[in-house]
Amino acid sequence: MSPRHSLLPPVGTETLPVVLLTFSSRLSQAREKGGMCGICGTVGRASPAELDAMTDSMIHRGPDGRGVTVFDGDPPAGLGNRRLAIIDPTPAGAQPMAFGDRWWITYNGELYNFRELRRDLENDGERFASQCDTEVLLRLFVTQGPRMLELLNGIFAFAVWDDLEKRLFLARDRLGVKPLYHTNIKGCFAFASELRALLPLIVTPSLDETALADYLTFLWVPDPKTAFRQIRKLPPGHFAWFDSDGLRVEQYWDLHFSPEERSEDEWRSLVGEAVTASVQRQMVSDVPLGSFLSGGVDSSAIVAAMSQTGERVSTYTIGFSKADLEHEIVPDDVHYARRVSQLLKTDYHETILQPDVLELLPRTVWHLEEPVADPAAISTY
Template identity: 45%
Template sequence: MCGICGKIYLDRQRPVEPHALERMARQLERRGPDDAGLRVSANAGIASTRLAIIDVPGGHMPLSNEDGTVWVVFNGEIYNFHRLRERLERAGHRFATSSDTEVIVHLYEEEGDDFVRSLNGMFALAVWDERRRRLLLARDQLGVKPLYYAELPDRFLFGSELKALLADGVERRIDLVALHDYLGLNYVPGPRSIVAGIRKLLPGHRLTLDLDRGVPAIDRFWDVPRPAPRVSARRPTGELERELLELLREVVRDQMISDVPLGAFLSGGVDSSLIVALMSEVSEQPVRTFSIGFKERSFDELDYARLVADRFGTEHHELVLEPRAHELVAAVADYFDEPFADSSALAVYAVAELAASHVKVALSGEGGDEVFGGYYTYQADRLAALYRRLPSLVGRRLLPALVELLPASDQKASFDFKLKRFVAGGALPPLPAHYTWKAFLDEDAKRRLYRPALGNPLVDCGDAPVRPTLELFRRVYDGYPGPDVLNRLLYVDLQVQLVDDMLTKVDRMSMAHSLEVRVPLLDPRLVEHMAELPSDLKVWGLSLKYLLKRAAARVLPREILTRRKAGFHVPIAKWLKGELADLVDEQLGPRTLVRQGVFDPKLVGELLTAHRSGRRDHSRNIWSLLMFGLWYDRYAQPLA
């Protein structure tokens, strides 16, 4: 894992300053503490910081071809680089190192821009073609690795994290569309970033900048295949189960390549447990596993993790998180350079810290819910088809009024929380319902929160009016046509929530500890395989991850397959009323809110009062406002 960045002046006579590149790269040191390098060629410069995993002594970057006409910086791992190297050597290419980075250099020489289609891995990369004075950026198929860019009047910038671009003096003006989306989702979905003018390159996309034209061109080189089911939607056969399990074995084996110590996150859920089981089949040493737990029983999963660790004889390490909420929140807020309010980031930060004290690489189970159908919302999608048949008076008025009377609970995924969320969207069409179950603040609530001086958020935000966040989901949904509604909803989650919530969380929290995390369940071969199957093989009735669990039953204990889905949560509702109450008062008090000038102090105060009285559970919205405020004080400037 590494950090990459670059700067290109559009004026060919203006040389890039090496110290400017160094300043950008310093923001990425935690991504790559082992090595650093830069390459400047007149008006173009690229730089990297390196976490050495493959070819530890020989993988210095930037790396070039034999005559110095093609230079590469690269963040990630290419799992099929051995096979690609053999192919390139047969074609006459000569290699000076054993690194996967050099494969990228020669593959570009051999195949041109289409070389990215041959890569199986997680990557964000930049290729500078000296002869053509041309830059190519590319991001992996599923967006495991981040890549930001900014097209400015005098220069083009790119980097692994937003803070690298800010280090070159980009104006820190908040993108109001991104802010609006953040308040609905608790993360900023691409292609926008929270800073106006800085964009995220979307997964499976590449960007080319030809200095003769001076305008970047972006195109898509990979997408999830359109559903073309090979089997009817019936109970899966043993052949389907065996086929999936063998593919999983192949993927896990490929992702265990490493020249440094390697382990796995283990929550005790199906995804992480299956990865550990398959790792143990091929590892010559006990797999090193890492788990965290909580004193609050409804949030603790250590018993399941221990069961798996014992079954497969792992070298198991675990940590029970003591109440150190202030320390965790400060650390997380320091590292996220965009507002981010998925509270499970605190847990990922802690388990990454634990793992980094023993290994440099860890495998994790991200992507299992989106690829195999594991979210509770997919059960809700099935149930909503029945709910919509209720008389309008019952479904839209009576039941919503009744469930609002249920008292709020601090327990994880409590019954009242799930029921209230379901009823809020149950009577809506499939996509709006699905969005409602994913969203935290509706459009009216978001608009009421903005400070009066800001006015209605449907104002100038640089280049587009603020639109309802649902429209972002709709564009993705409409771009994946077909009769299988649930498969289309899975696609939306794969393109939006997975990329900018789940993968962002794991990338930033692992990189905070210079730990590389790999995600086998997002291997494009697996994603393509599952995309071709009907959704009934993912969610059968109300049974989540149906085919995956059938396949996993061949290797996992029954207790893991039949346990309730938990997720990687922390007891935020309890912390906000207890240990974090003083931080909430300070950060969301009138003085701070007036100084920041974004949210209405009166309405935020009413939100806090309702939450603390127990009338409503606003913990998720309070957490969202708190994390925005902490981000603002670290990274932002006042709105113009």
């Protein structure tokens, strides 16, 4: 076993990607700065200073803790993590996390069925040292390999380094809720949750002109491209291996649609049950939860499903001033949000965007990283 240096200090005190947004009080604080957990790593080079810089460039994604682990050997490698603690916020959930002094994981996401998966593993004789989903995810990989991805219900991007076989495994959730970028420059393969963590590794980043054409066509840059020629995205529903033979990417999931003939009453019942089950399944957290509430059908249905658990739901509504609404082609929905809140007795929070919102544009663009033509990014931020 090669020697290893742990740079992990003590830990301090993101579904349906478009529709559902639940968050804790600490999560909302992190979103003020941009985010979720952040992961990164390198293979072929393992500079503690470089990994520190990559990790800390994503501090806005994880204010609750940081960790960097460096692996000596051939090839050298390293993993970094910025943590936003949602499940088991104790030091037991700190990352990078190891099992058997061989497999190491850095993970961004949330598994909604991790308790069921943990119970199955325990029935098979596995034992755990924490209450977090990270440990369950790593143990699933150790025991089942890539086929474990079929069992996961959640949102995730993660990397596992096998320090015995000297190879890296990467995976991204089915719909790509969690980002995962990678590059291969001068014999160093690197990955991260954000582009900015990889840019310092590239001497002269250059524009991918075909990605620019895609952006002008679709208003965003589809995978696997990014705005930079040297950086790519791991597509949703895919995993990858990186070792001495290079990078191999494989698809493990795709959407299959088979039309069914049912009555309107059947569809109404099935959709209601599916929405309720999906929302309540995603309310797995060791910290308080809340939801955006626009007053539209989607967010109102989500809040109604959350309210069925018996807990009072905190809701957050973003509105526009009367003067700004004069320039909008859609009507003001805030009064609908207020009515839904009154009906469901939520803990209602309302914010009206002010003219100084323009001051947020540089920061919003900084967090978007890639060009995305979606004005909702401002109100969401």
